[in-house]
Amino acid sequence: SLANWMCLAKWERNYNTKATNYNPGSRSTDYGIFQINSRYWCNDGKTPGAVNACGIPCSDLLKDDITQAVACAKRVV
Numbered sequence: 001s002l003a004n005w006m007c008l009a010k011w012e013r014n015y016n017t018k019a020t021n022y023n024p025g026s027r028s029t030d031y032g033i034f035q036i037n038s039r040y041w042c043n044d045g046k047t048p049g050a051v052n053a054c055g056i057p058c059s060d061l062l063k064d065d066i067t068q069a070v071a072c073a074k075r076v077v
Contacts, residue, residue, distance in 0.1 A: 009034055034069055
């Protein structure tokens with residue numbers, strides 16, 4: 001649920017829309033307030049074998065306007 005995502009946003013990155021976290025094992029990065037991963041959900045141009053299921057650049061997940069991040073999070077759940 002979106003409520004669960006908001007809880008994650010608070011405790012994972014304290015509502016920081018600019019947050020990133022590199023995952024060396026998968027060579028992917030988590031982006032934005034919801035820490036959405038580049039392996040499956042967005043295109044950062046760096047992640048090998050990325051799917052981009054949300055059809056957006058990962059940079060859209062780092063904006064203060066979280067409209068795209070919310071839309072992508074809804075696809076994830």
